[in-house]
Amino acid sequence: MYKEEPARAAAPRLPAWTAGLIPLLVLGALLLLFSAVNPLGMFSQDLPPIEALTIERIKVLDNGFEVSVLNSGPDPVTIAQVMVDDAYWQFSAQPGQRLARLARATVFIPYQWIYAEPHNIILVTDTGLTFAGEVAVAAPTPTPGLREFAGYGLMGVYVGVIPVAVGLMWYPAMRRMGRKWLEALLALTLGLLVFLLIDTFLEVLETGAAVPAAFQAVPLAVFAALLTWLAIAALSARRRAGAEPARGLYLAGLIALSIGLHNFGEGLAVGAALALGEVALGTFLVVGFILHNLTEGVGIAAPLVKDAGQETEEGRSGPPLAVFAGLALLAGFPAVLGAWIGGFAFSPLLGVIFLGIGLGAIWQVIVEVAALLRRSASREGGALSWTNLGGFLLGLAIMYLTALLVKF
Amino acid sequence: MEPEPDSGKKSLTRRDVLKLGLAAGAAAAAAAGRPLHNRVTAAQLVPPAHSGHGDFSGTVGDVDLSRFDPTEFLTAFDWGQESAGPDGRTLREWEVVAVDREIEIAPGVFFPAWTYNGQVPGPTFRCVEGDRLRFRFFNRSSHPHTIHFHGFHPPSMDGVEPLVQPGEEFIYEFTARPFGVHPYHCHVMSLKKHIHKGLYGTLIIDPPGGRPPARELVMVMNAFDPNFDGENEVYAVNTVAFHYMKHPVQVRAGELVRVYLVNITEFDLVNSFHLHAGMFRLYRTGTSLDFFEWTDTVTMGQGERAVLEFILEEPGRYMFHAHQSEFAELGWTGFFEALA
Numbered sequence: 001m002y003k004e005e006p007a008r009a010a011a012p013r014l015p016a017w018t019a020g021l022i023p024l025l026v027l028g029a030l031l032l033l034f035s036a037v038n039p040l041g042m043f044s045q046d047l048p049p050i051e052a053l054t055i056e057r058i059k060v061l062d063n064g065f066e067v068s069v070l071n072s073g074p075d076p077v078t079i080a081q082v083m084v085d086d087a088y089w090q091f092s093a094q095p096g097q098r099l100a101r102l103a104r105a106t107v108f109i110p111y112q113w114i115y116a117e118p119h120n121i122i123l124v125t126d127t128g129l130t131f132a133g134e135v136a137v138a139a140p141t142p143t144p145g146l147r148e149f150a151g152y153g154l155m156g157v158y159v160g161v162i163p164v165a166v167g168l169m170w171y172p173a174m175r176r177m178g179r180k181w182l183e184a185l186l187a188l189t190l191g192l193l194v195f196l197l198i199d200t201f202l203e204v205l206e207t208g209a210a211v212p213a214a215f216q217a218v219p220l221a222v223f224a225a226l227l228t229w230l231a232i233a234a235l236s237a238r239r240r241a242g243a244e245p246a247r248g249l250y251l252a253g254l255i256a257l258s259i260g261l262h263n264f265g266e267g268l269a270v271g272a273a274l275a276l277g278e279v280a281l282g283t284f285l286v287v288g289f290i291l292h293n294l295t296e297g298v299g300i301a302a303p304l305v306k307d308a309g310q311e312t313e314e315g316r317s318g319p320p321l322a323v324f325a326g327l328a329l330l331a332g333f334p335a336v337l338g339a340w341i342g343g344f345a346f347s348p349l350l351g352v353i354f355l356g357i358g359l360g361a362i363w364q365v366i367v368e369v370a371a372l373l374r375r376s377a378s379r380e381g382g383a384l385s386w387t388n389l390g391g392f393l394l395g396l397a398i399m400y401l402t403a404l405l406v407k408f
Numbered sequence: 409m410e411p412e413p414d415s416g417k418k419s420l421t422r423r424d425v426l427k428l429g430l431a432a433g434a435a436a437a438a439a440a441g442r443p444l445h446n447r448v449t450a451a452q453l454v455p456p457a458h459s460g461h462g463d464f465s466g467t468v469g470d471v472d473l474s475r476f477d478p479t480e481f482l483t484a485f486d487w488g489q490e491s492a493g494p495d496g497r498t499l500r501e502w503e504v505v506a507v508d509r510e511i512e513i514a515p516g517v518f519f520p521a522w523t524y525n526g527q528v529p530g531p532t533f534r535c536v537e538g539d540r541l542r543f544r545f546f547n548r549s550s551h552p553h554t555i556h557f558h559g560f561h562p563p564s565m566d567g568v569e570p571l572v573q574p575g576e577e578f579i580y581e582f583t584a585r586p587f588g589v590h591p592y593h594c595h596v597m598s599l600k601k602h603i604h605k606g607l608y609g610t611l612i613i614d615p616p617g618g619r620p621p622a623r624e625l626v627m628v629m630n631a632f633d634p635n636f637d638g639e640n641e642v643y644a645v646n647t648v649a650f651h652y653m654k655h656p657v658q659v660r661a662g663e664l665v666r667v668y669l670v671n672i673t674e675f676d677l678v679n680s681f682h683l684h685a686g687m688f689r690l691y692r693t694g695t696s697l698d699f700f701e702w703t704d705t706v707t708m709g710q711g712e713r714a715v716l717e718f719i720l721e722e723p724g725r726y727m728f729h730a731h732q733s734e735f736a737e738l739g740w741t742g743f744f745e746a747l748a
Contacts, residue, residue, distance in 0.1 A: 080516030081467050083641075087737030088466025088514070088649065097516070126516050128634020130641060 049075035051125050053099075054212045055133035056347075058121060059141040064110040067121060067133060071099035072212030083122040083130075084111055102214060113138045142274075144344045152271055152343040153336050159270055159289040160263045160335025164256075165328040166290075167297015174298075174305045175318060179376075182305055184391035186373045189255070189299035190366060191395020196262045197362045199403070203265050204355045210348040217349060221356030228360030236368060249319060251303040251368055256331040258365045259296045261358030263331060266293075267338020268351050274343055288405025293332075295398050300327050303372065466737060467650050469515035476511060476527055478646040479655050482625045485534040485612065488541075497583070499540045502533060506549040506572075506594075506607065513632045513642045514649040514739060521606035522549055522594070528647050529628040529672070530592070530609030537587040537616050543580040547572045553602065554578070556595035557611055558711070560585045568595050587615040588694035589668045589713045604633060604640075604674035610713075612668055615697060622664040622717065625657065629671045629679045629708075629730070629740065640675055643730065643740035652728075652742025661723045661746040667716040668694070671708040679740075680707040681716070682731040688718035705731050720746035 052073030059066040065084070071077045078098045082091040091109045099105050113119055119135040142148040174185060208217035232254065266289060304319060341350070373388070473479075486502065493499035504524050511521045511528055524530030535541055547553050551574065556567030561582035572578045594607035610626050630647060631640035642649045659665050667688075673679040682705040689699035690706055694715035706714055720726050729741035 078516065081514055083466075083738070086734050088739060090466065090468060092468075124514075124517055124634075124641065126518055128513075128517050128519055128632070128641065130635045130637075 049073075049077075049127070051075060051077045051127060051129050052212070053077055053079070053123055053125070053131040055121070055123070055131065056104075058133050058135050060113065060135055060138055062140060064108060065113070065119070065121060065135065067107040067109065067123075069099065069105050069107060069123065070212055071101055071103050072214055074101060076100050078126040079105070079107065079123050080126040081124040082107060082109055083120075083124065084109060085120050086122075115139060142343055148343070149340065152274065152339045155270055155274065155286065156267050156336030156339035157332070158286050159266060159339070160260075160293065161328055161332030163290045163293035164259070164263075164297045164300065164332040165324075167294045167299075168301050168324050168328055170298055171301040171304065171318065171324070174301055177305070180385075180387055182302070183373060183376060183385075184387045185298070185302045185305070186369060186376075187388040187391030188295075188395035188398075189302045190369055190373065191392040191397075192295050192299045192399055193255075193258075193362055193366045193369065193395075194392075195396050195399035195403075196259065197359065197366065199399075200262050200265060200355055200359045200362060203269075204352055204359065207348050207351045207355060211352060215349055217352045220349075221352045221359065224353050224356030225360035225363065228357045229364045230360075232361060232364040233367075236364070247372075248303040248305075249323065251365075251372060252300050252327060253330065254361070254368065255303065255365050256300050256327045258358060258361030259300065259331040260334040261354065261361050263293065263296075264334035264338040265351070265355050265358060267335035267340075268342035268354075269338075270335075271339035271342025271344075274339075288402065291405060292399065292402040295395070295402070296331060297328070299395075300331060303369070467514050467739070470654055471512040471515050471648050471651070476647065478644075478648050478651040479657070481527075481529070481532075481646050482627070482657060484532060485624070485626070486531045487534050493540045495540075497538060497540045498536065499542065500535050501542045501544065502531075503544045503546070504530070504555060505546045506553045508549050511606070511647065513634065513644070513647055517634060517642065519606075519632050519634045519642075522551070522553070522602065523606050524555070524609055528606035528608075529630060530607070532610045532612060532626045532668075533592075534612045534614070535584045536614045536618075537585050539584045539613075541580075541582055541584050544577065545572060545580060546577045547574050550574055551602075552596050553594045553607060554596055555580055555592055557582075557592045558590040559588075559611070559613070566595075567592075571596055584611075584613045586695050587613045589613075589670065589715055590693075591670045591672055591711055591713060593672065600674055603672065604631070608672045610668060610670050612694075619666065619697075619715075620664060622666040623659050624666045624668070626668045627670070627681075629669070629673055629681070631673045631676065631679075631735070631740075633675065638675060640673070641738065643673070643679075643735040643738045645740060645742065649739025650741060652744075656725060656743035656745035658745050658747060659720060661720055661748055663719065665718055665720065665744070667718075668713070669706070669708075669716055670713040671710055673710055676732075676735070678707050678709055678732070679735060680705060680731045682729055683716075683718065684727040685724075686718055686720055686726060688716040691715040691717070707731070720744055722746065723748040 050073050052071070054070045054072040056068040056070050058068075069079070076098060079093055080097070082089050089109055089111065091107050094106045094108070096105065107123070109121065111119075113135070115138060117138055119138055121133045121135070123131045123133075125131070142152075174182070177185070204218060204221040208221060211217035236250075236254075270286075270289070341347075488500035488502045491499050491501070505526075507523055507526050509521055509523050509526050510518050511523070513519045521528050533541075533543075543555060545555055552571040554567040554569075554572055557565075557580070561580075565580050565582045567580065570578065590611045590613065592609050592611050594602040596602045608628070608630070610628060612626070627645040628647075629643075629645050631644070632642040632647075633640050635641060644651065667681075669681055671679045684704075687702055687704045690701050690703055691697075692700045692712075692714050694713070699717070700714075706716070708714070723746050726744040726746060727741065728744060729736040
């Protein structure tokens with residue numbers, strides 16, 4: 001009894017972090033015990049392992065295919081054989097044929113593929129399960145050379161920068177509009193943003209479906225959205241607390257940023273489509289995106305007009321040209337980035353995260369534009385006027401109808 | 409009508425030798441009979457990845473041959489325990505055990521099979537017409553099984569009923585007739601499952617006077633559906649995809665070769681056997697000693713079988729494969745190698 005006393009007295013002298021280790025040690029001991037006793041054994045009945053392979057990307061090379069594979073299942077998987085178009089074929093796998101959980105391998109298949117025809121690649125595991133990937137239209141996958149870089153960049157410029165810039169050119173005309181029509185324009189911007197919100201969310205679901213389940217793509221996108229929304233909301237709150245010299249410009253910048261994130265997703269789609277050899281769709285797609293994104297320029301310009309309305313009373317004209325150029329780049333340039341990434345190194349997981357960021361940004365912009373509309377409209381009795389409602393619906397309708405050109 | 413195979417053969421010989429030096433496998437056969445410069449062009453067109461015999465077989469690696477060697481299976485004829493029966497006939501007895509076993513159907517690809525005596529195809533039983541046959545069948549598998557033989561026997565020995573439950577046994581006894589090559593297989597429902605899982609084999613009944621001496625080989629055209637989607641992923645003769653590509657069947661040039669061929673392929677309506685650079689005499693079902701036709705391709709439904717006789721006249725590799733190109737490229741392709 002008494003002999004225990006010194007030990008007890010010594011215990012408090014242990015540093016705090018060792019106390020923190022105790023639960024971890026207990027956990028470790030329990031896990032060891034669990035794996036030693038294996039109480040799950042009574043459930044497993046010696047069933048075959050659950051195998052899941054995700055084919056992330058198939059590169060078409062001059063002399064064959066290069067398949068990037070991820071083991072997305074709970075158990076290790078061995079790629080035993082490879083079929084191309086229902087024929088066993090030679091292959092080599094780096095770093096090896098056996099993939100641990102969430103490990104990747106690159107499978108090279110020497111193959112004389114046929115230009116513009118589809119090819120079906122099947123990986124056969126050691127238990128005889130098969131995992132298929134498709135080359136929809138065989139054509140050499142672009143390698144990032146200077147010419148390809150410029151080409152994809154140009155597509156991004158056409159899809160993103162040009163339409164936004166052209167849309168912004170309505171600014172002088174918008175400045176001559178009456179207050180009532182300006183509010184309708186803000187409502188139209190809202191309609192546009194709501195469309196983009198839904199569209200981006202659907203893209204998250206679609207892109208997320210290509211991501212292995214283990215990575216939980218959709219929750220990840222939602223977290224990215226939440227984080228972005230809260231960050232921008234905090235930023236806006238700090239601005240409101242301070243002086244408010246150019247609220248319209250700030251809002252225009254936010255709209256441009258969020259639209260930019262959305263256009264990044266569109267750039268990804270265009271880049272990936274071109275890389276997959278869906279070139280025939282290219283012209284149609286580009287024209288469609290120009291019409292689709294034209295409205296975005298109008299949306300970005302709308303809060304600036306409200307600013308200018310106040311500023312002209314003070315005898316000042318609109319913002320300088322450099323601001324417009326900056327806004328056009330902010331909203332449009334991400335499409336260029338997207339086209340590059342989509343064309344050369346598309347990763348569905350990264351895509352989903354970017355789309356999630358766009359989702360959060362668009363949401364916060366909707367909140368702010370709606371607040372602006374409500375504040376300015378309250379002076380003349382209600383934001384829900386028929387003209388505003390009309391503007392909102394028109395925004396939705398324009399986006400919907402022009403989207404018909406780019407969905408396939 | 410037997411054509412005269414010797415006419416014009418000598419002129420082909422020199423071309424054969426030339427072409428073998430120029431190009432591999434099918435490319436060589438395609439080039440046969442064309443002017444020399446054309447053949448050189450054809451050889452150059454063969455992309456690097458496809459050239460050479462070793463690279464031609466689609467699968468990578470080799471199976472563990474210590475577990476099951478299709479080359480040994482070709483000539484493994486099981487005559488059973490032979491004794492004199494009470495009525496003066498020869499009595500032959502076998503023990504057959506149904507066991508579940510994982511088999512390797514392509515390098516590194518494993519299939520949870522149901523087997524007779526631990527192998528797929530099951531043993532090739534051999535006897536002479538009129539012999540008394542007795543198969544003592546033990547079921548050590550996890551499912552009920554039977555052995556259903558093709559040919560004459562009493563209905564009670566037909567292997568449809570009774571089902572032999574796990575742990576039980578049954579004795580199939582009948583007189584061997586008619587002579588020919590006959591498949592045997594499990595006949596428990598679902599039939600598709602019980603056959604394609606591997607419960608099949610060959611019973612060869614020799615005619616009373618025997619057949620002319622020959623290099624005899626048994627080939628069972630089979631296929632496997634390892635992902636259980638109702639379609640085969642692996643095709644072969646004698647189970648292992650491309651085995652006879654990697655290990656050509658060795659025969660002597662000029663000797664008579666006799667193939668006992670059985671089609672047991674599940675899911676697909678037909679399978680076939682095609683011989684390159686030669687022709688065979690076809691004895692359908694092997695039940696007649698007069699040959700049916702002189703051909704290089706025979707197509708069979710499931711359960712059909714034949715005896716093929718041919719002579720590979722010149723030394724060299726002779727490809728043989730299913731003339732369903734899909735099956736050929738999914739494993740059912742091999743070589744005879746005729747040695748001088």
